[in-house]
Amino acid sequence: MFEDVRDLYNATIIERGRRPRHMRRLDDFDVTAKGDNPMCGDRVQVWVKYAADSTIAATGFDARGCEISKAAADLMVEAVAGHTAEDTKRLFAAFLTLAQTGQCPDCAEALAPMQPLAAVHEYPSRVKCATLPWHALLAALDDKGNASSE
Amino acid sequence: MFEDVRDLYNATIIERGRRPRHMRRLDDFDVTAKGDNPMCGDRVQVWVKYAADSTIAATGFDARGCEISKAAADLMVEAVAGHTAEDTKRLFAAFLTLAQTGQCPDCAEALAPMQPLAAVHEYPSRVKCATLPWHALLAALDDKGNASSE
Amino acid sequence: MNDLPRHTELDIAAIRAQFPILAQKIRGKDLVFLDSAASAQKPRAVIDAMVGAMETQYANIHRGLHWMSERTTDAYEATRDSAARLLNAADRHEIVFVRNTTEAINLVAHSYGRGILKPGQAVVISAMEHHSNIVPWQMLRDAHGTELRIAPITDAGELDIPAYEALFADGKVGLVAITHMSNVLGSYTPAERIVQIAHANGAKILLDGSQAIVHRRIDVQALDADFYVFTGHKLYGPTGIGVLYGKRELLEAMPPWMGGGDMISSVSYERSTWAQVPHKFEAGTPAILEGIGLNAAIQWIEAIGYDAIAAHEAALTDHGLARLSAIEGLTVIGRAQDRGGVISFTLDRAHAHDIATLLDRAGIAVRAGHHCAEPLMRRLGLESTARASFGIYTTPAEIDVLADTLLKVREFFQ
Amino acid sequence: MNDLPRHTELDIAAIRAQFPILAQKIRGKDLVFLDSAASAQKPRAVIDAMVGAMETQYANIHRGLHWMSERTTDAYEATRDSAARLLNAADRHEIVFVRNTTEAINLVAHSYGRGILKPGQAVVISAMEHHSNIVPWQMLRDAHGTELRIAPITDAGELDIPAYEALFADGKVGLVAITHMSNVLGSYTPAERIVQIAHANGAKILLDGSQAIVHRRIDVQALDADFYVFTGHKLYGPTGIGVLYGKRELLEAMPPWMGGGDMISSVSYERSTWAQVPHKFEAGTPAILEGIGLNAAIQWIEAIGYDAIAAHEAALTDHGLARLSAIEGLTVIGRAQDRGGVISFTLDRAHAHDIATLLDRAGIAVRAGHHCAEPLMRRLGLESTARASFGIYTTPAEIDVLADTLLKVREFFQ
Numbered sequence A, B: 001m002f003e004d005v006r007d008l009y010n011a012t013i014i015e016r017g018r019r020p021r022h023m024r025r026l027d028d029f030d031v032t033a034k035g036d037n038p039m040c041g042d043r044v045q046v047w048v049k050y051a052a053d054s055t056i057a058a059t060g061f062d063a064r065g066c067e068i069s070k071a072a073a074d075l076m077v078e079a080v081a082g083h084t085a086e087d088t089k090r091l092f093a094a095f096l097t098l099a100q101t102g103q104c105p106d107c108a109e110a111l112a113p114m115q116p117l118a119a120v121h122e123y124p125s126r127v128k129c130a131t132l133p134w135h136a137l138l139a140a141l142d143d144k145g146n147a148s149s150e
Numbered sequence C, D: 001m002n003d004l005p006r007h008t009e010l011d012i013a014a015i016r017a018q019f020p021i022l023a024q025k026i027r028g029k030d031l032v033f034l035d036s037a038a039s040a041q042k043p044r045a046v047i048d049a050m051v052g053a054m055e056t057q058y059a060n061i062h063r064g065l066h067w068m069s070e071r072t073t074d075a076y077e078a079t080r081d082s083a084a085r086l087l088n089a090a091d092r093h094e095i096v097f098v099r100n101t102t103e104a105i106n107l108v109a110h111s112y113g114r115g116i117l118k119p120g121q122a123v124v125i126s127a128m129e130h131h132s133n134i135v136p137w138q139m140l141r142d143a144h145g146t147e148l149r150i151a152p153i154t155d156a157g158e159l160d161i162p163a164y165e166a167l168f169a170d171g172k173v174g175l176v177a178i179t180h181m182s183n184v185l186g187s188y189t190p191a192e193r194i195v196q197i198a199h200a201n202g203a204k205i206l207l208d209g210s211q212a213i214v215h216r217r218i219d220v221q222a223l224d225a226d227f228y229v230f231t232g233h234k235l236y237g238p239t240g241i242g243v244l245y246g247k248r249e250l251l252e253a254m255p256p257w258m259g260g261g262d263m264i265s266s267v268s269y270e271r272s273t274w275a276q277v278p279h280k281f282e283a284g285t286p287a288i289l290e291g292i293g294l295n296a297a298i299q300w301i302e303a304i305g306y307d308a309i310a311a312h313e314a315a316l317t318d319h320g321l322a323r324l325s326a327i328e329g330l331t332v333i334g335r336a337q338d339r340g341g342v343i344s345f346t347l348d349r350a351h352a353h354d355i356a357t358l359l360d361r362a363g364i365a366v367r368a369g370h371h372c373a374e375p376l377m378r379r380l381g382l383e384s385t386a387r388a389s390f391g392i393y394t395t396p397a398e399i400d401v402l403a404d405t406l407l408k409v410r411e412f413f414q
């Protein structure tokens, strides 16, 4: 019956949504921020530790919400590892295009981990689930404390 | 062209609207009240002097507004002369029926002066012009100060 | 209030035929619309009334001396009579038109709250309110120094009456604002009783009838409610129009809220005076077309009759509870004795949003999330639920489609 | 703002054919609708958009994960883009939906007035404001201790610029709220100039565009307006919907007004946090269908183009002024240089209400009274005027019918 939704709920998403690999609070972190989607109640918090060269050394998160937002957070951690804040913002812009259109002409290789979310563009009201952890991450990098995926 | 509106703008109304006979402030009065129709800006003030037996000895008014409201005020003064406050309220109830329906099954003879306004019921938004002075009069009799024909 | 669901037969096919939207396909599947508690679909009668006004009889109202304005004023003001009749209000002047329930509650929170309540007095709400009936009282608390007290609910999702009554002990409660039916749990609150308790303790009471009035006959005089509010779009009417009922002497004592045209008696720069109720609370050009549409909705409801509606919806709810409860891993949230056509549920291993997305692929519209009731979710220990809600046009067959599809959703997330 | 009326030809017959109501007869006479400044008639495009939504695509918005809700959200939010485009706003988040101009001004009077202005600061309005732009500032004065200052007008009915400028001398003025076009006199105010003067004196400014936007292209960035407000029903759209434009940083700095669903980010009993702008100011289920109708109206206006509209209306107004001024005993009220399609007048020996009643018998709809501008009437030394106002669909022939009939009204009251 739900064959067509396997494009979104593919094996990676289901696995990462169920058993996220990076869902943990960092005790030793430089910045953190929360993100929430007020329309549906999804919440996420992200912690970041920088390396000496200002690239991201470690990211952890805590999330309550759907499979999509948890899987997106988990994959994001891998995508941004080793990148500077500047780079991460560019990655987010590219991911936003991917999430909204399914296309990503100038996707850096770094965005490969996010590819399993490409089909979310066919589910417009779920795009925010996929981008919420990124909003929180960017708020953390900007030291803003809070973000919303409204 | 305007033959049909002569039922409302009949000779009496035009004459009384233009040259009201009782439009004057009473210097010696017992009660007074103002009335206004907030939707169109018509205003009227009424002064009443009682006789020793509590009937209305004299009524005066000041009005700004249309022919209908001025004529109605002028005719009202004649209709209520010599009546008690109680009687006047009954007269108003009867006049309201006349103004709203054109019919007045239990119109007392006292209401004869108001008959030239019978056609106002065909002009629903003008009924308030005709009843405004009565609202002010009743407010005066109840010593209320203000009335509105909303 | 005492409509025991009787077995009145509603001709559902004929009713459905009056809702053009129900014939739509969603991705090739029949639309199964189970989101009426968020907003109901509109019958032909409502659509026609609005179109008729726009095509044949429209002008601004109240201030016009010409034919179009007179006719439009009559049509709009006739809605006030209909709303008064629907609520059994004593007096048409007790009906104030607003945009929706939210505005109605904000109006009372502002005009009664700041105008009549004193700092230090308390407002009581319940633990199962919609945000609309929480936030305005919070804002009042923060701006005006009133206290906010929460009447708890039981684990079954019913108002905890002894605990509610205890909130009045110190005599500080000035106003109660409580839902008449929960949009999450489907529970009715025992309105007569909570009104009596409020009154016995010298407090006024507002009932949020957004959900209740869709399913049950309301009689504000029998309830002795001080304020009763509802929103047109859930009652098969247009968006943009709602009703605040208030007892006349209360409305008269309250200062106005918004200023502008239509709500004044006279204006000068030094001092303006206010129109009589209800106009004092209706500033500016009203939602004229929406008022006309609401009248059509009310008349349409009256023609069907609350007995038939209540019986139909009780049967649907029983059927829905039976079918959903039978699904392994599905938990129905809220088990109130007296409940209406709203069923919230969770499913093991599947988040509400994911459920809703899968159901949507099958053409089934349900809502998922906190349903604008975050504090209630917290009380229930949940993040979110999925919610199926029924309207006059809902059929048992649609509930079967929901249940059958949920079985497949469960499999999918196995 | 710089549309010099050019002689663009509007196909008025084709435009009129889009307004079903214009074919109505009033007591056997052709309807001559000259009351568009009170509220405009609705074109087929607006009617169809609303019907289309109700028949094929409707659900509550913003919180839904199903097809109907997604589509309805898109349709409603598309109106925000259209409104931003219409006003040339920099950012769609600067568009707040409200019921009408009146609510927009009350929102600013509340949130900016109580939230940002300090007691002792002054608000400037003009001597030709609609009650909607007087009473909210009066209520603010009385509740919050701000001062209310009135910028005078000249006898021609234009804003007295030197006198306006003088009001800022003591540096107390925090906010100006002024009409962009008078609904009584038809005068435009020189918006760029009054904005500059306000800003040069450190004050923010709100322009009431209820009338202006019907006739002229508005560019809030070129004007540098801080707030710009208009009401949908005068712009050929539905009732129940209007727009508040506000610069983003101002909206962000302002506290919310109404509390409820959709305007929150999170809710707990202790403390709630607010959604981002514009949602912070949009509590409760919005006027969804009306928003969709407004979008159709905006697109319809854009398709016709403000150049064509302005040229047509300038020609109509010239013709109207010429024909009416030629009537003995008739006085046109207001002689501003820069004016739009609204003509107020008085007639010797005939009160405005009586004029309106007689015109109505001839099928002609005009307004009579104080036009919700009592203080302006007092300034003019009048009780009331009759007012003819023009829309896109008005024809020179209709103005001739008005003028010819007024001659007969004059005779009647001779």
Ligand SMILES: Cc1ncc(COP(=O)(O)O)c(C=O)c1O
Residues within 6 Å of the ligand: C261, C283, C284, C285, C286, D037, D038, D100, D101, D102, D103, D130, D132, D133, D179, D181, D182, D183, D208, D210, D211, D231, D372
């Ligand atoms: C200049 C002006 N401002 C404000 C308003 C009020 O508009 P609304 O009644 O739609 O709020 C009007 C129209 O009535 C107007 O002409």
Ligand SMILES: Cc1ncc(COP(=O)(O)O)c(C=O)c1O
Residues within 6 Å of the ligand: C037, C038, C100, C101, C102, C103, C130, C132, C133, C179, C181, C182, C183, C208, C210, C211, C231, C372, D261, D283, D284, D285, D286
């Ligand atoms: C119980 C209850 N109260 C209040 C509301 C708010 O209604 P509206 O959004 O129409 O103001 C709703 C619906 O959303 C509701 O279900």
